[in-house]
Amino acid sequence: MAPKKEYKDLRSARWFAPDDLRSFGHRSRAMQMGLDSEDWEGKPVIAIINTWSDLSPCHHHLRDRAEYVKQGVYQAGGLPVEMPVHSFSEQFLKPTSMLYRNMGAMEVEETIRAHPVDGVVLLGGCDKSTPALVMGAVSAGVPFIFLPAGAMLRGNYAGAKLGSGTDVWKYWDERRAGTIGKEQWDGVQGGIARSYGTCMTMGTASTMMSIAEGFGLTLPGASSIPAPDAGHKRMSKACGRRIVDMVWEDLTPDKIITPASTRNATVVAMATGCSTNAIIHLIAMARRAGIDWGLDDLDAVGHEIPVLANIRPTGKEYLMEDFFYAGGLPALMKELGDKLDTSVVTVTGKTLGETIADAQNYNDDVIRPLSNPVYHQGSLAVLRGNLAPDGAVIKPAAMDAKFMVHRGPAIVADTYAEMKKIISDPDYPMTPDSVLILRNAGPQGGPGMPEWGMIPMPQALLKDGHRDMVRLSDARMSGTSYGACVLHVAPEAYVGGPLALVKTGDIIAMDIPSRTLNVEVSDEDLAERRKAWVAPEPRYERGYGAMFSKHIEQADKGCDFDFLTTDYGAPVPEPEIN
Template structure:
């Protein structure tokens, strides 16, 4: 029977060497390229595709929808809009599933599975024929995992975030996940509210599908993706359920086709200048401390090392300008109404590399000009009227953290940022859970809570660094204490909390030998975290109680524990970093 669309045989079916793009790309090896393409086209035509459709640039769409992931609950509408944009631009959309991670539905931690998702993404980009890919993600570890995988695969790629949730209302007060989750749970622990009220607010904190509506990791990575040039302009801030988010998705599909045709690969966008822009935005928005781990991992996939000292130097002259919880008072939908990233970037303009390329093929400066003039708003401050005079994050060094630790200084209690206190030590997360609320716990308000063995190898780095205030102190009205760990905390959290202590306790970092009663001195001004013991005492403790890193006999846990790096290297697997060393970022 004659094909009504083509009176001539398909040239690619006869001569597969004629094209190494589109549906002909990356053929399965049967020892005969002609047969490989013939077989591929036979199967895909079984789904109803025509030769005319199969001649178009193929745009993969990484779909991360899951019933376990309400942050991605708008995935069906986003897919529909991306496909529409791809078709409008003359491409062929092909969506495919990958692992989906939700922070609250990933045991033991979502961080444990981030690298697995990145490997899934990378290998699917390599395995399947596509000329460019749209990466749809939102919840905390999904965007980093996708950018890590895409960076390794090297294709033209564009990030589409799912968008933030809407805020709710509890007894006349506006609330949103998840800074308000922690605030109300703190009230409940302190007996300031009862079980009925905490149950009531639980139904109001998340008013729609979408990611957390504050400067948590999801919102931070959305803004960073745009600052990196990896998402279309204006793509970071529209809430998940709005028409603006759908229009962003449609444009993303169109841009992906353009990238496929021009060969705009990810390495041309993720340059040192792009990473410096991302760091500026992270610092200026009071963003999540988790972003440092993720930026280190993404940079490592391209051969760059994240320089924490250079990041801290940038922090000293990058004030917090975005009035967003937990450092400020607003929510992501307010940021969107205030102009979104264009408004923030406009204020940061003198500090940015405006010649950095974006997925549109234009520079960041050109896109900022195209966004037009600013307008009066109250969510993004000017540089002469900041929320906080320095960047949201400071990097600390000292004998407790020889390779560094970090603190979200913009969300800390300023009275505790220069503090010396007695250590109250918890050996691991279970020890914390067992004893933190014990009536006989020997703890005072000016003590320093120390939690060990929650780093990458110790416990897959959970967000347990936000140690709860001991219940007996919370009942006395204590709202904050200095807390130190080798783990992470949510970007939605607040307090005077030292995180990512490196090396971690589980691999023999100094933290492993801190004991109850030891003195620790924190000075954010001096960027130091000092453990007031002598080198001789430390050596004696090392010899008396040697540390052996945990191992596992089989499976993914074996791979994780054997190859995961420390926080300053991104907690990525060591074999996934690029072979070529291109230097450090930022280079400021």
């Protein structure tokens, strides 16, 4: 693509080019860092937004990868500047990394807007980092490209292939059931995460990296390369080279993130057997771009698109490393054929069709054809009813099929601590038909909507050999999880949603084929219960938490801050250089 911009048109030129006092200061301070005019004159400044930290095992290699991105930027004639942002450490950040997704998105947006930056390479991949980076960069509006961190190597213990997260839940249930001992548990602990990189199942991290590629925001195949693979270093350099060209071409995010590419990203998500978290993040990312995309759109795609990626937890055998060897996401998109709009433009400057034209599927058991899917419909389903008027989410592809239509009595817990007591009591009165309900764990109630929705199986049922049951909450669950878990019930109980009115013993009726979720209590009785309901005390009274509580939207709207969407006020102007 022919260049559209000249040096005088670049954002960074506003800082460095004028012959005035303020630009003198900018140039002299750049020289203070060892730069000179040859570094910035006639060249775009490329920010490398890095989520590396010493407490982020998923991103622990990104400090090194930033150096490879810099090489690529230099090779293409740009000036790279590395800029750190929040690390989104999924494992160590409490009470939940979801509490900080929007804070990170704000940091990314303001970091880009406030500095002399012409283009951006975003380095991330662990669960909330991908949507946060993309949301912030979309709002900033400068050309950007996303470099996925990549999945870790597959785990190993005693000759068994381990998948992070998914096998943790499985072995933990067996430990609590008494079928394995501490030695085996410790062996799994030491073998399940063998390298840097994100979870190697199709959890939230791999889902969101795939969605970014589905949007056209990565170079072809970038989302599937394992983090330790040498190809990841080469991809890093390629991103550095490409972003320089994107700046000259003025290939801004509004030309890539469109209604058509949003649908493509959703199709890709469903075909991969995606995390339930994908729904919240997809909605938030689309709304940042001014695209009206909601639960009904996602559910419609879910009805149409089968699961093709035979990767845990939806698949039974393979992991992301196998997916990469089989051809990765380009091969899966090629298998999807006309389910995708291949006319959309990607960060390559070419159409999606052009970028996947030569993709090949090297293992049709890992990446299934449309004629032999892993699951006949998409990974996720949206349920509605008097218990979830604004929607709830379930992953039928990763649960026992006997729960597709289910009625059972509720066992209600108002806090996670209360639920832990219930599931830890081997004599708690319940049956396999019981429905465990955890409430006050949503966006405001959690706070931050923690991943408490994958409620462990109760010991009262484990001892009898049961390994799945219906569990329901206004929380989220890890994308590596599985089971008959109804999640994201909206509105949440903490703000007075119908979930707040349910009592232990009420009959819960779920019909996934009909997409319904109801509590079998009359409207009159629910109205009487509402009169008696008392709102809980605020979770926060100061600081970021107070701002979060005031402005966070519900799950069906993507849990973004209301003031960050495109329909809230005028666009933010470019900063004055004075």
